[in-house]
Structures are given as structure tokens and as C-alpha cells.
Amino acid sequence: MNNSDAIWNIVETKRDAFVGLSDRVWGMPETNYEEFRSSAEHARLLEEEGFRVERGIAGLPTAVMGEAGEGGPVIAILGEFDALPGLSQEAGIAEERPIEKSGNGHGCGHNLLGAGSMLAAAAVKDFLAANGLKGRVRYYGCPAEEGGSSKGFMVRSGVFDDVDIAISWHPASLAGVNNPISLACNEINFHFTGRASHASATPHLGRSALDAVELMNVGANYLREHMPSTARIHYAITDAGGSAPNVVQARATVRYLVRARSLPELLSLVARVKKLAEGAALMTETTVRSEVLSGDANLVGNTPLEELMHKHLQRLGPPPFDAADHETARKFQETFSAEDISASYGRFGLNPKKGVALCDGIFPPESGDGTIVGSTDVGTVSWVVPTVQMRGATYAIGTPGHSWQLVAQGKLPAAHKGMEHAAKVMASTAVDLICDPALIEAAKADHQGRLEGIAFVNPIPDDVEPPLPEKSHA
Incomplete structure (x- = not known):
């Protein structure tokens, strides 16, 4: 059994606990810097998994970090768990039906993002221990991505200074290496x-x-x-x-x-x-x-890391969606416009496929022309650490971002399968990096070459404080 198969088996054995974490966070949607319950859930599972846990890192009460392993390179796997306001929605229902008027909802899939990243980190932890390997894996639970720029404050405080490589993912309609273009x-x-x-x-x-x-x-x-x-x-x-x-x-x-x-x-x-x-x-x-x-800074790409992650995606293939998953996705597609569906493909430079409700392949690296992009605080991390991200297929093709439809799909079996799929790719990518130091050196050389002659200026000035809530929380 090669390393990829071994780490993927570990992910499969551990998935249920992290599916549970994702669903619990879905059920307690909290917005920027208010994610006290969600952060506590992440910290609790990190402790149960045997990580060394730090709460309140970078002076952010809802930021949490878990580390495992000794010596060797440091691989960071980044997660998030914040929700959006005004998107309360019942799960699994293909019609707009708020649970709470004007309530919050996970309209960007960050319940899956955090749980999937921690699942990958937990699998790497077990792989290192089972094989007696030197190396450290860290899960960073990052709050307030939706306009709060927590990772920028974390970069400013130095929590990534000793990290060799950062890995992350984001829920999407299609699966593949993220084209590293953001604003x-x-x-x-x-x-x-x-x-x-x-x-x-x-x-x-x-x-x-x-x-x-x-x-x-x-x-x-x-x-x-x-x-x-x-x-x-x-x-x-x-x-x-x-x-x-x-x-x-x-x-x-x-x-x-x-x-x-x-x-x-x-x-x-x-x-x-x-x-x-x-x-x-x-x-x-x-x-x-x-x-x-x-x-937020813009994303800085890294060709060696992107090629490595794409190799694992190709070997693993798309998420194993079944007929029931496709049928449910088709019901959601009935609530989308043709433009919604076309935009899902267009974001990755692909032509629409008629009659396809869920991802059935891996999109190629550097796909899309970068005209349909937003901003992410992962970009700030990518200026100080070689970073790679993937898009993980967790919802119906055409699902608008930040919508009730996305919230409604956040606990479906397809979402859980897509989360597990992303965790496998991130975990096997991390293991290859730890086992082959030359890959890390290549990534660092690429990173240095891209930024040569360009000074990093954190877009968050030193005198700006994060907008933390005034009330204290237990």
C-alpha cells in the first residue's frame, strides 16, 4: 500500500466524527468574530484527537490551533467556520424556508471547510505517528473570513512565521486545484x-x-x-x-x-x-x-504545490456521488437560472454540460481567465508561506454563492462526500511534502521567485484592531 492509499484509509475511518462536527457547526451559524460555540466545538474535537491545542491565538478569541508531531517540517492546514447574516434556511429543502427570520446561515460552506481541513490534519497526525516520521501538522481554525480578514491579523501577529507550507480548500460546485487568482x-x-x-x-x-x-x-x-x-x-x-x-x-x-x-x-x-x-x-x-x-492580499500561486495537489486529485478522481445525490441536486438546479449554471462552469473556464447536476470530473489547473473572482484572507497567508488550495465539489452545479440554496445543501450526503474527498487530497498532499523535503524546497524557491523585488505590505495597518465583540463569552 502506498502512502496515498494509507492516508486515504485513515480519512475514511475518521470521517464520521468530522461529519458530525460539520453538521453541528451548520446548526449554530455564527458571524465574524462571534463564532464562540463553533470554535469551542473545533477545540474540543482537536483535544479528543490528541492535538496540542491553543485557543485565542493572535489575540482573536475564536481562533484556535492544534498541533501534532515533533521536529521536521511544519505543514499548516487552514480551516474556517464563520457564517453569513440573513441566510437562515432549513436543511435539505429545495425551497426558501428560513429557520429564523433574518437569522444566520452557512451560505459559503465554512461548516464543511473547517471540519474537512481538521479531518485532513487528524489523518496526517495518525500517519506520522504510525510511521514514526518527523514532522508537524497544524490545524488553524480561522474565524471571520467573510469580511473580517482574521488571517491578516494572524499573519501580522506572526503565527505562520515557522510554517513551511500552507494547504486549504473551499467548498464549490466542481473539484480541482484552485486557480490562484483573487483580488x-x-x-x-x-x-x-x-x-x-x-x-x-x-x-x-x-x-x-x-x-x-x-x-x-x-x-x-x-x-x-x-x-x-x-x-x-x-x-x-x-x-x-x-x-x-x-x-x-x-x-x-x-x-x-x-x-x-x-x-x-x-x-x-x-x-x-x-x-x-x-x-x-x-x-x-x-x-x-x-x-x-x-x-486581504491577493493570492500568490505556487506551481510545484499545484502540480502535486493535481496529481492526487487525478489519482483519486471526483467525489463518489450516487444516483440519489444527483437526483437531489437536480431538484436544487430547478431553482437556479441558466445563467447560474453557466457561471459555475465559466468560473473554471469550462463549457456547460447539459443534464449534469453534480461534479463528475476534475477541472484542470489554471482553468478560467480570472474574471470571476472575489477576495480571501488566504491571500495574505500566501504572501508569507507557500500556499495551495483546492476546490471541493460539495453542492449542485449552478448553486449561487452566499445563497439559501447553498445553506440548504450544507448537510446533504453529497456535501459530506465532497468534504471527505477534499480531506483526502489535502492529507495525501501533506504527507508527500513531509516525506520528500525536495518538494518543500521547490515550493519555497517558486514562492521566492514570484515575490522577488516585491515588498509585502500587510493590507491591515499595524494600528488597526480586529472588530471583536464587546461582550465577553464563557
Whole structure:
């Protein structure tokens, strides 16, 4: 029996406990930095598995790390467990049916992500012990990926400084090595302060902060023509200054999410957006204060790691979905548009397959043109550690991201099979790296070559603190 078969057998024997973890986390959906119960569930299972556990790493109360093994290289397997607001949904039902009005839901599959990553780490732990191998495997339970950028704070605190390789995955409709393209981003509040006045009797005495917000937004819309086509700017007015139209608003806040293809490009674009704010304040005789909330670097690829992971995906093949899985997926597909299904394939540069409800193959590395991308805080890790990710097929092709349909599929047998499939690939990739130091050296050389001459600047400034909840939790 080769190493891959051996580690895959270990994953199979351990899967039930981690399926249970995934389902429990699904049933307690918690949002950014509020994942106290979910984090506790992860820590409890890490301890049961015999990991050395640290809670509250990097000063984040819901971040947890488990380590096993001694000496040798350090392989990190990254997990997440945060949910999204407003996506409460019953499991397994192909119609919108919230459990709780305006409640949370796992609309990005992070219940599966964390459990699958820990399953891979636990299997590697047992493999190292059974074979007397030197090496350490760490599971990092990372909170607040959905706009909270916890991994950026973790990088800033140095928790990855001694890591040799980082491995992760994300639930998806298709399976394959993730094309390492994402957008670097910053989320920034712009707080404008003016002077209140009677809007009819003495409007000339007022200085409208809301006018400043609107002028900044106009400037941003003109800026779109003069920034790279891959960049993105989004905004939301979070404080319009009040509801009385007969008052000149003395305060107003607009939140901007600025994205760009690379970290240097992001820093340049953010500087331009800040000039828009300064110009709007100058035009309205108000003042403006900017406040960075979060930020992610773009993903840095790694060819040796991607080729290694693809080799394991090809040997393992797609997840073993059965006829019942396909039939359930087809029911969900009836709730999607043709554009939804086409977009699922288009993201990976593939042509749609008619009548196919679940993944039936492995998509090739570097598939897709990178035009349908978002942001992830895994990107920040990839600047300081050679990193590889895979996409694991866990839901029907065409499922929109951050949707009730995705939440509804989070406990289905297909989701569990896809999670186990991803765990096997991550575990066998990790074992190959530990058993062959030349693979790690090749990955490090590739990483160094890609970043040569480019300084890493964490998009989260040193003076920015994570938005932790005020209430303490037991």
C-alpha cells in the first residue's frame, strides 16, 4: 500500500466524527468574530484527537490551533467556520424556508471547510505517528473570513512565521486545484463631519456631511473609467446623518470596499480613493477621517504545490456521488437560472454540460481567465508561506454563492462526500511534502521567485484592531 492509499484509509475511518462536527457547526451559524460555540466545538474535537491545542491565538478569541508531531517540517492546514447574516434556511429543502427570520446561515460552506481541513490534519497526525516520521501538522481554525480578514491579523501577529507550507480548500460546485487568482482588498470607512443647520431658514450656515458622501461617490463612479479593468470599487452609506430632511446633516459615513488584482495595485488605488474623500471634504467645507476595517492580499500561486495537489486529485478522481445525490441536486438546479449554471462552469473556464447536476470530473489547473473572482484572507497567508488550495465539489452545479440554496445543501450526503474527498487530497498532499523535503524546497524557491523585488505590505495597518465583540463569552 502506498502512502496515498494509507492516508486515504485513515480519512475514511475518521470521517464520521468530522461529519458530525460539520453538521453541528451548520446548526449554530455564527458571524465574524462571534463564532464562540463553533470554535469551542473545533477545540474540543482537536483535544479528543490528541492535538496540542491553543485557543485565542493572535489575540482573536475564536481562533484556535492544534498541533501534532515533533521536529521536521511544519505543514499548516487552514480551516474556517464563520457564517453569513440573513441566510437562515432549513436543511435539505429545495425551497426558501428560513429557520429564523433574518437569522444566520452557512451560505459559503465554512461548516464543511473547517471540519474537512481538521479531518485532513487528524489523518496526517495518525500517519506520522504510525510511521514514526518527523514532522508537524497544524490545524488553524480561522474565524471571520467573510469580511473580517482574521488571517491578516494572524499573519501580522506572526503565527505562520515557522510554517513551511500552507494547504486549504473551499467548498464549490466542481473539484480541482484552485486557480490562484483573487483580488487584494481593503474595507474602509470614510467619516465626514460638517455643521448642522436649519435646511430652509439658514442653509448657508450648514456644511453637509451627506453632500460630501454623495460627491465622493460621484467621484468614485468617474474613477471607474480610469482604473484597471480588473479592479473593483463598491460602497454603502452606513450613516446618512439622520432622517430629517429639514436638517443639514452634520455627520455621514460611507463604507468602501476597494479591490485590485495585486497588492501594489491595491495600495495605489486606495490612495486614489482617499483623494476622492479629501476632495469631497474640500468642496463641502467638511472634514473627513478614514478608518481601515479589514484587508486581504491577493493570492500568490505556487506551481510545484499545484502540480502535486493535481496529481492526487487525478489519482483519486471526483467525489463518489450516487444516483440519489444527483437526483437531489437536480431538484436544487430547478431553482437556479441558466445563467447560474453557466457561471459555475465559466468560473473554471469550462463549457456547460447539459443534464449534469453534480461534479463528475476534475477541472484542470489554471482553468478560467480570472474574471470571476472575489477576495480571501488566504491571500495574505500566501504572501508569507507557500500556499495551495483546492476546490471541493460539495453542492449542485449552478448553486449561487452566499445563497439559501447553498445553506440548504450544507448537510446533504453529497456535501459530506465532497468534504471527505477534499480531506483526502489535502492529507495525501501533506504527507508527500513531509516525506520528500525536495518538494518543500521547490515550493519555497517558486514562492521566492514570484515575490522577488516585491515588498509585502500587510493590507491591515499595524494600528488597526480586529472588530471583536464587546461582550465577553464563557
